[in-house]
Amino acid sequence: MQSNAQRTALVGGGGAGIGRAVAEALAAQGHQVVVTGRKPPEVANGIHPLVADISDPDSAEPTVREVAERFGGPDILVLNAGGPPPGRILDLGDEHWRAAFELLLLGPLRLARLVLPGMAERGFGRVVIITSTAVRQPQPDIAASVVLRAAVTSAAKLLSREFADAGVTVNCVAPGPTDTERRRQILTARARREGRPYSEVEAEDVAVVPAGRAGRAEEIAAAVCFLASDAASYVNGTVLTVDGGRTETT
Ligand SMILES: NC(=O)c1ccc[n+]([C@@H]2O[C@H](COP(=O)([O-])OP(=O)(O)OC[C@H]3O[C@@H](n4cnc5c(N)ncnc54)[C@H](OP(=O)(O)O)[C@@H]3O)[C@@H](O)[C@H]2O)c1
Secondary structure, three states: OOOOOOOEEEEOOOOOHHHHHHHHHHHHOOOEEEEEEOOOOOOOOOEEEEEOOOOOOOOHHHHHHHHHHHHOOOOEEEEOOOOOOOEOOOOOOHHHHHHHHHHHHHHHHHHHHHHHHHHHHHOOEEEEEEOOHHHOOOOOOEHHHHHHHHHHHHHHHHHHHHOHHHOEEEEEEEEOOEOOHHHHHHHHHHHHHHOOOHHHHHHHHHHOOOOOOOEOHHHHHHHHHHHHOHHHOOOOOOEEEEOOOOOOOO
16 A cells, blocks of 8 residues: 655644544644634644634635645645534525535535645645535435535535546545534434433434444544545545444445
């Protein structure tokens, strides 16, 4: 297997949860890692925090420019942020849909548009988009995530074909239930809505996971690191599900 060269990685939502685990795993491999968040992200030693809201049209360009000027690249772009608030399909209003569109589709596309051409010029690029198993197994109480993640999965497929001959790959990692603040919020909202104890709702959530537990953020990060590696050079335009076997389709 090829060894990894040292690269510059830009990781969205890197102050907590899955993004944080990804940032730490990439840094442990020797990459320069810059993480973004709306609040100044709390980071481990050696990781560089940057305040940037992926939904904000004005933040993408300065973010990419700052990374390029300070560290070069980015060579690895991990498109990740928080998920949209939970809600069933008929309960979500226009504003909710617009905010989810900005967060999950337009924000990531804007960054991809700025970063991919440079990756192609340099002859190497890895884009990994964090989506959700909701893409393959729709969950009724996170409707915005289900709908917009289907859209971003299609966008990833198109992006993956743009610079494939220049060493640039674009793939998705679709996590199942993963033990983070986001999961606790979704389960808390479900417990409140259904008037049931959190522990019961949590147990029900993992009961459909053959592994019998929620994933750890580090387990999602391991998949991202593979797709971001030199070794994954011929993996392009795919969705890697990391869900303890939860998804029932092939
Ligand atoms: N956990 C799960 O079970 C699970 C399952 C499937 C899919 N996912 C998806 O995986 C992604 C990460 O989830 P997570 O569980 O790690 O979430 P999390 O624990 O809520 O962490 C989200 C991180 O993203 C940052 N963030 C939120 N909105 C942002 C924005 N607009 N711009 C930049 N950064 C932003 C947050 O920091 P600030 O608040 O400071 O911005 C935080 O650091 C989400 O898209 C989620 O839907 C999670």
